[in-house]
Amino acid sequence: MGQLVSNLKKAREKAREEKRAEAHSDAIDHQIIQDSIRSKKECNILLLGSRGSGKSTIVKQMQIIHQDGFDTRERAEYRTTIYKNVLDSAATLARVIRRRAQLGALPTGRVSARPGTAEGPTPAAAVLAQTHAVLTPALADAIWHVARAPAVEKLVDEHPADFYLMDCVGYFFSAIHRIADPTYIPSEEDILHARAESTAIIETRFSMGGLAICILDVGGQRNERRKWMHCFESVTSIIFCAAVSEYDRVLEEEPRMATLQNRMRESLYLFESVINSRWFLRTSVILFLTKIDVLKRKLPKVPLGHYFPEYTGGNDLQKAAKYILWKFMQKNRAKLPVYPHLTQANDTKNIRLVFAVVKETIQQRALKDSGILE
Numbered sequence: 316m317g318q319l320v321s322n323l324k325k326a327r328e329k330a331r332e333e334k335r336a337e338a339h340s341d342a343i344d345h346q347i348i349q350d351s352i353r354s355k356k357e358c359n360i361l362l363l364g365s366r367g368s369g370k371s372t373i374v375k376q377m378q379i380i381h382q383d384g385f386d387t388r389e390r391a392e393y394r395t396t397i398y399k400n401v402l403d404s405a406a407t408l409a410r411v412i413r414r415r416a417q418l419g420a421l422p423t424g425r426v427s428a429r430p431g432t433a434e435g436p437t438p439a440a441a442v443l444a445q446t447h448a449v450l451t452p453a454l455a456d457a458i459w460h461v462a463r464a465p466a467v468e469k470l471v472d473e474h475p476a477d478f479y480l481m482d483c484v485g486y487f488f489s490a491i492h493r494i495a496d497p498t499y500i501p502s503e504e505d506i507l508h509a510r511a512e513s514t515a516i517i518e519t520r521f522s523m524g525g526l527a528i529c530i531l532d533v534g535g536q537r538n539e540r541r542k543w544m545h546c547f548e549s550v551t552s553i554i555f556c557a558a559v560s561e562y563d564r565v566l567e568e569e570p571r572m573a574t575l576q577n578r579m580r581e582s583l584y585l586f587e588s589v590i591n592s593r594w595f596l597r598t599s600v601i602l603f604l605t606k607i608d609v610l611k612r613k614l615p616k617v618p619l620g621h622y623f624p625e626y627t628g629g630n631d632l633q634k635a636a637k638y639i640l641w642k643f644m645q646k647n648r649a650k651l652p653v654y655p656h657l658t659q660a661n662d663t664k665n666i667r668l669v670f671a672v673v674k675e676t677i678q679q680r681a682l683k684d685s686g687i688l689e
């Protein structure tokens with residue numbers, strides 16, 4: 316009798332085991348089928364463009380617009396990047412101030428004054444000039460005062476091409492005390508301004524008005540571009556990002572070259588190789604001319620014609636944007652349809668509007684691919 320009960324128990328256990336294995340196998344089969352359905356229906360968007368052109372910022376916008384944005388934990392994770400942006404920019408500024416002061420372009424190392432202290436002016440530049448690993452309150456204070464010093468503002472305005480300051484520097488410096496607060500948690504706007512170079516291909520999936528989208532973000536640095544090829548197959552649309560404000564910038568990736576490559580020319584060259592590539596004959600190409608806000612601020616101070624002599628439109632924003640767009644369109648030898656948009660990638664309102672149009676473009680391509688549209 317005991318033996319019988321034990322055998323029955325074993326048989327029941329075995330049956331349960333088999334059922335579990337079967338359920339597990341069914342779940343795997345289900346996932347495979349779902350994946351295959353999804354990969355057929357999914358629109359693959361590939362973000363291309365040179366370094367710092369706004370690709371990852373577009374992905375962040377998709378997370379804000381089409382997903383749930385960033386929760387507190389995710390926002391807190393951006394602190395390190397933002398501190399690094401601030402400290403790196405402060406170090407660059409300190410280097411420039413020191414060099415200029417040595418050359419006599421600035422009166423002394425004591426660039427900024429906190430009025431009315433018994434000790435006299437705060438030696439903010441001296442604080443800034445030290446190597447900092449953390450954003451201390453003293454450093455935050457120094458940054459605040461230095462960034463506001465008329466001599467420094469003039470220096471940055473008049474020599475924008477002499478040194479590289481990130482586009483986000485003005486935004487972060489003006490919020491420096493908030494950032495230096497020990498309880499600081501970045502806002503979504505801070506995250507959109509944060510700068511971290513991409514060094515891997517990142518896939519993000521979301522749904523946009525019934526369309527299943529898989530967006531691929533790559534790194535734009537020269538040594539990252541070898542990886543781009545791996546993403547070329549089955550791409551529905553390309554969003555090529557190019558920063559319109561970079562006409563006076565050079566690539567820091569090749570500091571030892573005799574003549575530094577102009578960033579805008581590099582971007583034009585890159586666009587030319589993408590748009591005339593055999594890979595993308597059936598792909599819709601969306602051109603995002605980003606940093607239109609930076610172009611607006613920069614044009615009156617840095618003449619576009621100085622870097623592109625054939626341009627004669629002065630500091631008229633529309634004319635300048637039209638000229639830059641024309642330069643890109645000139646590269647389209649394959650005469651592929653190109654859908655251009657002037658954008659400010661870190662402005663959610665603007666990207667929301669732009670993507671309402673982009674969605675139509677992507678949808679048309681998807682319908683053509685499925686044979687529903689000619």
Ligand SMILES: Nc1nc2c(ncn2[C@@H]2O[C@H](COP(=O)(O)OP(=O)(O)OP(=O)(O)O)[C@@H](O)[C@H]2O)c(=O)[nH]1
Pocket residue numbers: 364365366367368369370371372373481482483507508509510511512513514533534535536556605606607608609658659660661
């Ligand atoms: N003002 C302004 N800043 C922008 C705009 N687009 C991007 N930025 C900023 O430019 C910096 C670089 O943007 P990213 O999105 O990281 O550039 P990326 O193309 O992903 O760069 P890589 O990963 O190096 O290829 C970030 O600090 C962004 O906030 C824009 O339209 N206007």
Ligand SMILES: [Mg+2]
Pocket residue numbers: 370371372511512513532533534535
């Ligand atoms: Mg990136």
